[in-house]
Amino acid sequence: xxxxxxxxxxxxxxxxxxxxxxxxxxxxxxxxxxxxxxxxxxxxxxxxxxxxxxxxxxxxxxxxxxxxxxxxxxxxxxxxxxxxxxxxxxxxxxxxxxxxxxxxxxxxxxxxxxxxxxxxxxxxxxxxxxxxxxxxxxxxxxxxxxxxxxx
Ligand SMILES: CC(C)(COP(=O)(O)OP(=O)(O)OC[C@H]1O[C@@H](n2cnc3c(N)ncnc32)[C@H](O)[C@@H]1OP(=O)(O)O)[C@@H](O)C(=O)NCCC(=O)NCCS
Numbered sequence: 001x002x003x004x005x006x007x008x009x010x011x012x013x014x015x016x017x018x019x020x021x022x023x024x025x026x027x028x029x030x031x032x033x034x035x036x037x038x039x040x041x042x043x044x045x046x047x048x049x050x051x052x053x054x055x056x057x058x059x060x061x062x063x064x065x066x067x068x069x070x071x072x073x074x075x076x077x078x079x080x081x082x083x084x085x086x087x088x089x090x091x092x093x094x095x096x097x098x099x100x101x102x103x104x105x106x107x108x109x110x111x112x113x114x115x116x117x118x119x120x121x122x123x124x125x126x127x128x129x130x131x132x133x134x135x136x137x138x139x140x141x142x143x144x145x146x147x148x149x150x151x
Pocket of ligand 1 (some may be wrong): 022074075076077078079082083084085086087088089090111115116117118120121122124
């Protein structure tokens with residue numbers, strides 16, 4: 001059965017490996033991910049990881065931070081075999097629902113300007129590009145596009 005929940009401790013190793021493969025020098029390490037899990041009873045003003053899974057099988061995850069002013073999405077990932085099935089939308093909607101419940105006003109993300117798949121995903125989900133940070137990413141150098149959606 002498909003479920004969205006806090007990431008399971010036993011999936012942190014797998015998530016850290018996905019981070020390295022997918023995000024290279026922007027990867028969250030095993031230790032950072034473990035630290036994020038420690039206070040996961042705190043949904044507000046805290047980094048959190050939710051996973052979407054089929055029973056115990058990890059399909060994808062979202063790393064986010066909810067505060068009063070705005071909610072940040074740090075990472076969103078869905079494994080290749082399960083892309084374009086609406087799973088990232090489900091993860092995003094879960095965070096949006098919580099962010100609204102905690103009175104956050106905006107949701108923001110930062111994305112490499114060459115990540116066309118992610119950009120299409122955010123535009124489809126009603127985000128608007130509000131700014132650009134030139135040469136923000138290294139190895140390879142790339143601009144960061146900042147997208148925002150009101151809640
Ligand atoms: C971006 C990502 C999370 C999308 O996950 P997903 O589960 O495939 O997304 P969804 O199925 O919910 O897509 C919803 C809509 O977004 C758009 N979209 C998603 N992936 C797309 C793609 N590869 N090309 C074009 N549009 C895309 C489409 O409009 C899609 O609706 P449709 O399938 O009905 O056309 C996934 O491609 C991914 O994990 N990418 C690698 C990690 C990454 O770059 N993350 C973002 C930066 S942190």
